[in-house]
Amino acid sequence: MIRDLGDIDIHRPRRYAEQGYPWQEWDLLRREAPVFWYERDDIEPFWAVTRYEDIMTVSGHPDVFINGGPRLRLALKDETELLRGGLDEFGRSRGWDPEEPPDLTFMDDPRHRHVRKASSWAFTQGCMRGLAAHFDELAVGFAEEFMDELQAATARGESVDFVHAFAAKLPLAAVGEIMGLPDGDWKKLLLWSEAIIGEVPPEQIRPGETLSEAAERNMNEFRTYLEGLVQAHRRPGGGPSAFINRLVEAEVQGRKMNDQQLIGYLFVLIGAGNDTTRNATAGGLAALLEHPAERDRLCADPALLGSTVDEVLRWTSPVISFLRTATREFELAGTHIAAGDTVCMFYPSGNRDEARFADPYRFDIARTPNDYLSFGYGAHFCLGTNLARAELAAMLKALIPLLPRIELAPGATRIANTHVSGYSKLPVRAAA
Numbered sequence: 353m354i355r356d357l358g359d360i361d362i363h364r365p366r367r368y369a370e371q372g373y374p375w376q377e378w379d380l381l382r383r384e385a386p387v388f389w390y391e392r393d394d395i396e397p398f399w400a401v402t403r404y405e406d407i408m409t410v411s412g413h414p415d416v417f418i419n420g421g422p423r424l425r426l427a428l429k430d431e432t433e434l435l436r437g438g439l440d441e442f443g444r445s446r447g448w449d450p451e452e453p454p455d456l457t458f459m460d461d462p463r464h465r466h467v468r469k470a471s472s473w474a475f476t477q478g479c480m481r482g483l484a485a486h487f488d489e490l491a492v493g494f495a496e497e498f499m500d501e502l503q504a505a506t507a508r509g510e511s512v513d514f515v516h517a518f519a520a521k522l523p524l525a526a527v528g529e530i531m532g533l534p535d536g537d538w539k540k541l542l543l544w545s546e547a548i549i550g551e552v553p554p555e556q557i558r559p560g561e562t563l564s565e566a567a568e569r570n571m572n573e574f575r576t577y578l579e580g581l582v583q584a585h586r587r588p589g590g591g592p593s594a595f596i597n598r599l600v601e602a603e604v605q606g607r608k609m610n611d612q613q614l615i616g617y618l619f620v621l622i623g624a625g626n627d628t629t630r631n632a633t634a635g636g637l638a639a640l641l642e643h644p645a646e647r648d649r650l651c652a653d654p655a656l657l658g659s660t661v662d663e664v665l666r667w668t669s670p671v672i673s674f675l676r677t678a679t680r681e682f683e684l685a686g687t688h689i690a691a692g693d694t695v696c697m698f699y700p701s702g703n704r705d706e707a708r709f710a711d712p713y714r715f716d717i718a719r720t721p722n723d724y725l726s727f728g729y730g731a732h733f734c735l736g737t738n739l740a741r742a743e744l745a746a747m748l749k750a751l752i753p754l755l756p757r758i759e760l761a762p763g764a765t766r767i768a769n770t771h772v773s774g775y776s777k778l779p780v781r782a783a784a
């Protein structure tokens with residue numbers, strides 16, 4: 353039982369890897385100090401915001417709590433914030449502008465609104481309905497490959513990592529599809545997008561290279577690939593991807609985007625939907641297997657698929673936190689926030705807020721209402737919500753007939769990150 357707010361740890365990446373999400377600490381904060389000035393030696397202080405209503409208030413005031421301030425993601429004092437390293441050799445050699453925000457998440461209105469509009473047309477519910485049958489087809493194919501792998505591994509007395517054998521595949525294949533990338537390129541995207549979070553499989557590290565050098569090389573290969581795509585679509589008559597053609601031609605406040613802006617844009621669209629959706633899928637499988645009554649309920653009534661997708665998103669909450677900077681004084685739930693202060697919203701905590709969700713620690717695949725915060729809220733509300741929901745629906749649908757034949761195996765590991773987390777490995781085997 354945790355008693356002292358001064359001792360709690362909700363900011364260290366290793367904590368998330370070693371012990372999972374700090375549910376007890378967030379419960380305590382919601383109960384006793386919902387807007388809490390969090391001060392620790394190894395991080396710049398911030399207001400920890402843990403209640404549902406207060407997260408909505410912060411997100412609903414983008415003029416007061418801006419994204420374009422000095423901090424957007426938690427980082428320890430000796431770490432560089434993700435995507436915030438400034439210009440490296442890649443950018444310098446191309447004469448990029450060091451003041452340019454890396455992507456739309458770092459922007460505020462009006463620019464943010466215009467930049468977002470340049471791609472939001474591709475992620476509407478209507479577009480996803482058109483792609484659903486294709487996602488189903490891809491998911492069934494990936495599920496078949498996975499089951500073959502599972503049977504073979506189980507026969508050898510081994511387990512299979514569900515994250516890489518299944519969960520990681522559709523999110524990249526689907527975004528590749530929407531962007532009109534060549535078939536099969538998603539395999540390269542998988543490698544590169546893992547490099548963004550500093551993970552490179554040992555066989556991809558070249559002799560004499562350190563892990564961080566291999567990660568940097570992969571990141572640059574990814575950016576070179578995106579640069580090639582942009583250039584191919586700038587040619588007269590455009591390139592093969594209708595999506596990239598439209599992005600290249602889009603006018604943002606009267607001007608077309610330059611290479612730096614377009615590469616950043618494609619980078620976030622590919623990166624943002626990758627580990628988030630994968631973590632929801634792996635966490636969703638774990639939740640269903642750990643709650644066999646809910647698993648059986650879904651198998652008996654596949655019409656519960658839609659509400660299962662929503663409950664999996666609430667339950668797993670793959671995005672842990674985002675920061676904002678206050679531009680002026682603000683009273684948040686009776687606490688005075690000063691201009692310049694940083695606030696940190698903890699979405700998973702909002703998703704377990706007993707003031708909003710009945711029995712929030714119950715995994716209930718038919719939960720209604722279920723207004724979870726996993727995609728954020730307000731101006732920056734996840735652009736890929738419809739896509740993520742469509743992908744999850746396709747993946748869970750393909751898994752339903754297989755669920756009774758899968759069981760969890762020992763050795764699961766979690767991602768050491770305070771922005772996006774979940775299982776890095778989820779070993780499973782064929783059920784006895």
Ligand code: HEM
Nearest residue numbers: 457624625628629632671727728729732733734735736740
């Ligand atoms: C389960 C999967 C996903 C989760 C949990 C998730 C969650 C989030 C969250 C919490 C935000 C910030 C919202 C805010 O600040 O209010 C966000 C923003 C964003 N997401 Fe997602 N996301 C997911 C999948 C995707 C996918 C598939 C894409 C692909 C296009 C995507 C693209 C984006 C983009 C571009 C933004 C920035 C939007 C902006 O700043 O205007 N996300 N997402």
